[in-house]
Structures are given as structure tokens and as C-alpha cells.
Amino acid sequence: MAFQLLHKKSYHLLVRRNFGFAVVLAISALMLFGCSVKQPVPEDGFDRAIEFKRDAPYNRPYQVNGKRYYPLVNPNGYKERGIASWYGAESGNRTAMGVKFNPDGLSAAHKTLPLPSRVKVTNLQNGRSIILVVNDRGPFAKNRLIDLSKGAAKAIGVKGLVEVEVEYIGEYAGSNR
Structure with missing residues (x-):
């Protein structure tokens, strides 16, 4: 009986730790995914970040x-x-x-x-x-x-x-x- 009680406590502790790890992992993955979204390619294919520089x-x-x-x-x-x-x-x-x-x-x-x-x-x-x-x-x-x-x-x-x-x-x- 002591073994079963110890086993249940260990199991719940393990689940709780893994659940916390899984939550942190999921949030991290969502944050990384949000950073990797590409902007749509403009129809003319021209990079919008290019600035007009008269002295270039x-x-x-x-x-x-x-x-x-x-x-x-x-x-x-x-x-x-x-x-x-x-x-x-x-x-x-x-x-x-x-x-x-x-x-x-x-x-x-x-x-x-x-x-x-x-x-x-x-x-x-x-x-x-x-x-x-x-x-x-x-x-x-x-x-x-x-x-x-x-x-x-x-x-x-x-x-x-x-x-x-x-x-x-x-x-x-x-x-x-």
C-alpha cells in the first residue's frame, strides 16, 4: 500500500512538472511562430524598405x-x-x-x-x-x-x-x- 501511495504521488508530481514544461514550450513556440510570419511579396516585386537617397x-x-x-x-x-x-x-x-x-x-x-x-x-x-x-x-x-x-x-x-x-x-x- 505504501508503494501504491508513493507511486501515485510521484505520478502526480511528474504530470504537474511535465504540464508546466508543456505550457512553457507551447507559449515559446507561439512566440517564435509570431516572429516568423513573412510579409506578403509586393506585386511589383520591389523591396519597400528601399529609401530614396539623392546622394546615393x-x-x-x-x-x-x-x-x-x-x-x-x-x-x-x-x-x-x-x-x-x-x-x-x-x-x-x-x-x-x-x-x-x-x-x-x-x-x-x-x-x-x-x-x-x-x-x-x-x-x-x-x-x-x-x-x-x-x-x-x-x-x-x-x-x-x-x-x-x-x-x-x-x-x-x-x-x-x-x-x-x-x-x-x-x-x-x-x-x-
Whole structure:
């Protein structure tokens, strides 16, 4: 009888200790799970944490193939027509801003607009337009105004080269501005 009584006390003590441990373990797991929730990926694939920095290296004058380019200090009112092309083979490479290039995102490369900028690009053949983020430098092919990501080109019906109008909308300041 003494053995059964001792056994019941040990059992209840063991259950109580394990229950306390299980509660602490469950609370810890919930806290860790709460910390690991990922933010949804933005539709344009562009990192919202990127800040506009006018004095950043990618917004300073630069040289490519012997030609010097001067990023615009005040692009307000910028509107230009020219030839657009698209690029997508650079998937995973870094843009001039250092962000990972997403060919399916809505972004573009421009020689002189400040990075990052929001622009409206209109396909002059079909009238379709899109607002996207300029986050790279280029195109450096002759007579090209802008290089669109594959996703942006698809959105406005660009299959090769096409005449477009590019209009500066404003600084790209992320989702919190």
C-alpha cells in the first residue's frame, strides 16, 4: 500500500512538472511562430524598405562605354518619348540600387532618372500604360530611352522595340509614404 501511495504521488508530481514544461514550450513556440510570419511579396516585386537617397552612389554622375551620364537633380515635369526595349535574362542579378532584379516585376532601367523613381510608361502603339519603379541604370544600346522588365513589357504589350512615352510621377518612397 505504501508503494501504491508513493507511486501515485510521484505520478502526480511528474504530470504537474511535465504540464508546466508543456505550457512553457507551447507559449515559446507561439512566440517564435509570431516572429516568423513573412510579409506578403509586393506585386511589383520591389523591396519597400528601399529609401530614396539623392546622394546615393547610384544617383551620382557615372560613365559607361566612354559616355558620361548625369542623373537628374529635379526630374519634376520630365516627359519624354523614345524607344523602349525589355530585359529579363538578368534574373537574380543586382540592379544599380543593389536590389535583386525580378524579371516578372514591374520595374525599369533609365539612364538619368533618380533611383528609385515612379514613372508612367505608355505604349504609343496601343495606348496601354503602366506605373512602375525605375531601379536600374540603362539601356546603353543606341537610341533607347528605357528598358522595361519582362513583366512591365508584357503588361503594356511590348514584344520587342516600341515607341513609348515616359512621364516622371515622383520619388519612390516605399509603402509608408
